[in-house]
Each structure stands twice: as structure tokens, then as C-alpha cells.
Amino acid sequence: MNVCGYIPESINEGPGLRAVLFVSGCRHACAGCFNTDSWDFEAGEPFTEELSASILQDILDNPLLDGVTLCGGDPFFSPDECVAFVRKLRTLCPSKNVWAYTGFTFEALMRQPKLRELALLCDVIVDGKFELERRDVSLPFRGSSNQRFIDVAASMEQGLAVEYILR
Numbered sequence: 001m002n003v004c005g006y007i008p009e010s011i012n013e014g015p016g017l018r019a020v021l022f023v024s025g026c027r028h029a030c031a032g033c034f035n036t037d038s039w040d041f042e043a044g045e046p047f048t049e050e051l052s053a054s055i056l057q058d059i060l061d062n063p064l065l066d067g068v069t070l071c072g073g074d075p076f077f078s079p080d081e082c083v084a085f086v087r088k089l090r091t092l093c094p095s096k097n098v099w100a101y102t103g104f105t106f107e108a109l110m111r112q113p114k115l116r117e118l119a120l121l122c123d124v125i126v127d128g129k130f131e132l133e134r135r136d137v138s139l140p141f142r143g144s145s146n147q148r149f150i151d152v153a154a155s156m157e158q159g160l161a162v163e164y165i166l167r
Contacts, residue, residue, distance in 0.1 A: 002024035002042055006022065013071055014069045019058070020069045021075075022035070026038060026103065027077060052084075056085075065096060070082060106119070106148070109127070120152065127150055132144070
């Protein structure tokens with residue numbers, strides 16, 4: 001897996017102050033995507049154990065962070081590597097919440113074991129492809145009105161996709 005960016009502090013990819021990891025690679029090819037450079041699976045740099053450890057330490061050392069967001073590309077095209085990273089994150093920083101953006105729907109994630117494993121490590125998933133005809137810049141933390149905030153724990157309890165309500 002490669003990563004095409006890391007932002008140690010952002011307010012754009014979820015509520016509060018968040019560390020954001022941009023995972024390289026996406027096959028959704030959404031028209032109007034703001035980050036087409038991230039579609040290339042070779043973009044950026046290899047996500048080595050050293051880089052992972054450095055980012056995890058950076059997150060651990062920042063008491064102001066509310067959580068971590070996985071973006072891309074699409075992290076669900078690299079589920080094994082993202083699972084390993086989020087598991088370490090959960091161990092080191094259990095109080096941090098985890099968001100992930102994906103062009104897959106939550107329902108599609110639940111049907112594929114490797115994608116489901118990553119999804120279940122997240123607190124909130126912003127799901128659905130960006131749809132240019134439904135673009136809405138007034139929406140917080142998403143680009144088009146079809147994209148949903150999915151509360152993973154509530155969804156698993158109820159057996160269907162439950163939308164997370166921003167507070």
C-alpha cells in the first residue's frame with residue numbers, strides 16, 4: 001500500500017481536530033473527484049512499518065486530536081494494510097474515534113469479508129461515490145447529497161445502515 005498524504009491536524013474530514021491519512025488507490029473514478037491524483041495505487045510513498053509507526057507516534061503525542069480519518073483514494077481498496085494500522089491505532093489511542101471515506105456503500109462493505117473487517121474497526125463511515133450532479137458544498141464533511149454518515153456500532157446492533165447524526 002502507498003499513502004499519498006498525511007495531515008496531522010485537520011478540521012475538514014470529520015468533526016473536531018483529526019489526523020488524516022490519504023491512502024493511495026481508487027477504482028471508483030467518480031466524475032468531479034477533488035483528488036484524482038490519489039487514484040493511482042503507486043502515488044505517494046510506500047506505507048512502511050517505519051512510516052506507520054511514525055504516524056501512530058505523532059497521533060499518540062497530540063492530546064488535541066479527537067480522532068483519525070482514513071481518506072484516499074479509497075482505503076477499502078487496501079483493507080489488509082488499513083486493518084493493521086487501525087488495530088494498532090485502537091491499541092495505542094483507544095479514546096480516538098475513527099472515520100473512513102469510501103465510494104462503496106455500507107451494505108456492499110458488509111458483504112465482503114475483508115472490507116467488512118475494516119469497516120467494523122471504524123466508528124463512522126462516509127459511504128457512497130461522489131456524484132457530481134448531487135454535489136452540495138453546503139454539506140459538512142461530504143461532497144454530494146447521496147453520501148451518508150454511517151454509525152457502524154448502531155448499524156451492527158440494528159442489522160441495517162443507521163445514519164450517524166452530527167452534533
